[in-house]
Amino acid sequence: MADFVGIDLGTTLSGLAYLRPDGQPEIVPNGDGERLTPSVVYFDQHEEITLVGSAARDGGDPERTVYQIKRHMDDPDHYVEVDGRRWTPAEISALILSKLKRDCSRLIGDITEAVITVPANFNELARKSTIAAAEMAEIKVSRLVNEPTAAAVYYAHTQDVNGRILVFDLGGGTLDVTILEVQNEEIQILTSEGARHLGGSNIDEMLLELYADQYRQQVNADLFNDERQRRRALQAAEDAKKMLSKLQRYTDTIGNDINGIARIELHREAFEKAVSKLLTRSIMLVEQALNGVSLKPTDINHVVLVGGSTRIPKVKTALEKFFGKQPKSCSNVDEAVALGAAVFAQRASHVREVCNQSYGTLAMLVNASTGEEAVRNSIVIAKNTPIPCSKTQVYMTSEANERFIEVDITQGEDDDPRFVDVIGKITLEVPPDRPAGCEVAVTYSYDENQRVRALVVDKQSGRSQEVAVSYRGAGILSEEELLKRGRALRQLRIE
Amino acid sequence: MFDNVFKSLKAIKDSFTADAIRRAEKRATAAAADDALPAGDGVFKPQRISRLIDIVQPATLAGPTPEEICGIAPKMPKQEIRQRLALLYRRYNRAASSLDPKLRHEAERMLDAIVTVRENVFGPI
Structure with missing residues (x-):
C-alpha cells in the first residue's frame, strides 16, 4: 500500500501519483496504460457499464457523455440527467476518482487516503463537493491542496530553489496564480488568485x-x-x-x-x-495577485509555468515581457500537480497555506465622519491570513428587545454585499427585554482544507451556536443521500 | 429596475431591524433616480446594483461602450483608469464564481468590457 498518494482531479485530465520509497514522486498509469485519464464519463445505453477516460471521450454519444464536470462543482443547482437518473457533480467526480483508485491500486496496492488538488479559487461549496466525491469513491481526503501549491511543491522539490516564486497554472478550465516564498524546506504561500472559465x-x-x-x-x-x-x-x-x-x-x-x-x-x-483577450485577463490576474501582497514584478525571483496551455508561445512571451525575465516550465507541465500532491502528502507540515477567500458577516456599519449608516460586508477572516486560523469580531445589537440574533456568513472580500456570497446563516435566540448595544462575538475558524466553521456567542447570556457551512440545491446531496449513493456507486462497473 | 435593489437587500432584511432596512430602501429608491455611473470607490450605495444591471442590458440598440460600462470618463488619467479597472476586475473576477447565476452571467459580460477597455487604453498584451 502506498503511504503518500496525490490526485489531480482536473477539468480535462486527471492523474494519480505516489511517493516511491526513495522519496521521488511517480505517476501511476491507469488500466488503459495512460499516465493521465481524461476527466470524461460515458453512460452506456445498452450495457450496465460506465466508461471513464479516453474511451468515454472518444467513442461515446455526446448526449450520454459528461465533460468538464469540475466546472460545475461550485454550482449548487447543477446536475446531469441520464436515463431519468440525476447525477450531481460530486457523483460524476466520484466516478472519475473510482476509476483512478481501482486502476492504480492494481499497481501500487490499496489506496485508502490521498491528497486531492483543487483550483485555488475553488469556493467553499466546490471544496465540500470534492471531499464528498472522494468519500463516495472510498478515498479519505487527508488534505485538499491548491493546484498551484502542489505544482510549486514539486518545482521546489526538483529544482532546489529559494526565494519568491510565482506559479502561473493555466489548466484545462481555470487559471490559478500563486505567489509563495521558499526557504530551504519551508514553503510559505503568500497569496492565490484564480480565474474561472479561463483555461x-x-x-x-x-x-x-x-x-x-x-x-x-x-x-x-x-x-x-x-x-x-x-x-x-x-x-x-x-x-x-x-x-x-x-x-x-x-x-x-x-x-x-x-x-x-x-x-x-x-x-x-x-x-x-x-486568444489575446484571454491573455489580457491572465495578466490582469497576475497583477491582482501581486497587488494583493504589495509586490512588484521585480520582487519575483522565479516565474514557473504549469498546465498544458502554458506551452503556447504567446503565454511565455507575455509573461516574459511583464516580469522582465524568462518563465521556467515545471519540467512536466501536465503532471506537475499530481506529482506535487504526492510530495505534499509527505511534506504538508512544511507548507504554510493562506486563506483564499475572505469570510465575514453582513453588518450595519456607521460612517464615523458622516454618520451615514450602511449595510456592508464586515470581514472577520481576511484573505491571505495564514491557516489554520481562528478570528473573532465583536458586534453590537442595534435594537432593544431583540429575541433573535441572525448572523449571515459571507464569502468574498468586497465591501458591497451585492458582490459576496451568503453561504450560511446562524440564528441565536437570546433572552427578552434587553437593551440595544448587547455584544455578540462572531468567531470563524478556517481549517487546512479551506473549510470554514462559525461560532456566535451572545456575551450577556453566554448562549452560543456553532455551525459548519452547508448548502442546499438540486446539485447537493444530503449526508444520508451521500452514503446511499456512495454505496450504489461502488456497485457500478467502471471501465 | 428597483426589484434588483430590493432583492439584493432581502438577505440583509433578515438580519437587521425593519427601521434600518426602511432607511436603506429609501436611500436606494432616491439614489436610483440619479443617472451617475457607478463610482466604484467601494462605498456602499445600493443604487449601483440597478445601474450596473441596466447598463449591461441596454435598452437602446447601440448600447453603451465598454468604457461607459466600466465608468471610464473620456479624459480620465491613465493611472486612474488602471486603478478603476483593477478594482472592477477584482470584483467581477470574484463574481464569476458567485453562487448567484445572474451575477455570474453579469460578471462574464463585465470582464469582457474590462479587458476591452484595458486593451483600448494600454494596448494588447
Whole structure:
C-alpha cells in the first residue's frame, strides 16, 4: 500500500501519483496504460457499464457523455440527467476518482487516503463537493491542496530553489496564480488568485470559432449541426492549438457528412490574436495577485509555468515581457500537480497555506465622519491570513428587545454585499427585554482544507451556536443521500 | 429596475431591524433616480446594483461602450483608469464564481468590457 498518494482531479485530465520509497514522486498509469485519464464519463445505453477516460471521450454519444464536470462543482443547482437518473457533480467526480483508485491500486496496492488538488479559487461549496466525491469513491481526503501549491511543491522539490516564486497554472478550465516564498524546506504561500472559465478549453473554443468561420466561408454552411459534430470539431481545434504552439502554420481538413469537407489553414498570428483577450485577463490576474501582497514584478525571483496551455508561445512571451525575465516550465507541465500532491502528502507540515477567500458577516456599519449608516460586508477572516486560523469580531445589537440574533456568513472580500456570497446563516435566540448595544462575538475558524466553521456567542447570556457551512440545491446531496449513493456507486462497473 | 435593489437587500432584511432596512430602501429608491455611473470607490450605495444591471442590458440598440460600462470618463488619467479597472476586475473576477447565476452571467459580460477597455487604453498584451 502506498503511504503518500496525490490526485489531480482536473477539468480535462486527471492523474494519480505516489511517493516511491526513495522519496521521488511517480505517476501511476491507469488500466488503459495512460499516465493521465481524461476527466470524461460515458453512460452506456445498452450495457450496465460506465466508461471513464479516453474511451468515454472518444467513442461515446455526446448526449450520454459528461465533460468538464469540475466546472460545475461550485454550482449548487447543477446536475446531469441520464436515463431519468440525476447525477450531481460530486457523483460524476466520484466516478472519475473510482476509476483512478481501482486502476492504480492494481499497481501500487490499496489506496485508502490521498491528497486531492483543487483550483485555488475553488469556493467553499466546490471544496465540500470534492471531499464528498472522494468519500463516495472510498478515498479519505487527508488534505485538499491548491493546484498551484502542489505544482510549486514539486518545482521546489526538483529544482532546489529559494526565494519568491510565482506559479502561473493555466489548466484545462481555470487559471490559478500563486505567489509563495521558499526557504530551504519551508514553503510559505503568500497569496492565490484564480480565474474561472479561463483555461485551455476556452482557448479551444476560440479556435473552434476560427474553424467554423473558415468552413462557412468555403462551404457556405455550418461546420456542425449537432453536439456530436461539434465535439469532433472541438477535438480538431484542440489538436490545432497544440500544433500552433510548435509551428507557425497549420493546415487541416474538416467537415461533416451533409455539407462536405473544407481545408482549414491557420496561422499562429491569427491564433494569438483570437486568444489575446484571454491573455489580457491572465495578466490582469497576475497583477491582482501581486497587488494583493504589495509586490512588484521585480520582487519575483522565479516565474514557473504549469498546465498544458502554458506551452503556447504567446503565454511565455507575455509573461516574459511583464516580469522582465524568462518563465521556467515545471519540467512536466501536465503532471506537475499530481506529482506535487504526492510530495505534499509527505511534506504538508512544511507548507504554510493562506486563506483564499475572505469570510465575514453582513453588518450595519456607521460612517464615523458622516454618520451615514450602511449595510456592508464586515470581514472577520481576511484573505491571505495564514491557516489554520481562528478570528473573532465583536458586534453590537442595534435594537432593544431583540429575541433573535441572525448572523449571515459571507464569502468574498468586497465591501458591497451585492458582490459576496451568503453561504450560511446562524440564528441565536437570546433572552427578552434587553437593551440595544448587547455584544455578540462572531468567531470563524478556517481549517487546512479551506473549510470554514462559525461560532456566535451572545456575551450577556453566554448562549452560543456553532455551525459548519452547508448548502442546499438540486446539485447537493444530503449526508444520508451521500452514503446511499456512495454505496450504489461502488456497485457500478467502471471501465 | 428597483426589484434588483430590493432583492439584493432581502438577505440583509433578515438580519437587521425593519427601521434600518426602511432607511436603506429609501436611500436606494432616491439614489436610483440619479443617472451617475457607478463610482466604484467601494462605498456602499445600493443604487449601483440597478445601474450596473441596466447598463449591461441596454435598452437602446447601440448600447453603451465598454468604457461607459466600466465608468471610464473620456479624459480620465491613465493611472486612474488602471486603478478603476483593477478594482472592477477584482470584483467581477470574484463574481464569476458567485453562487448567484445572474451575477455570474453579469460578471462574464463585465470582464469582457474590462479587458476591452484595458486593451483600448494600454494596448494588447
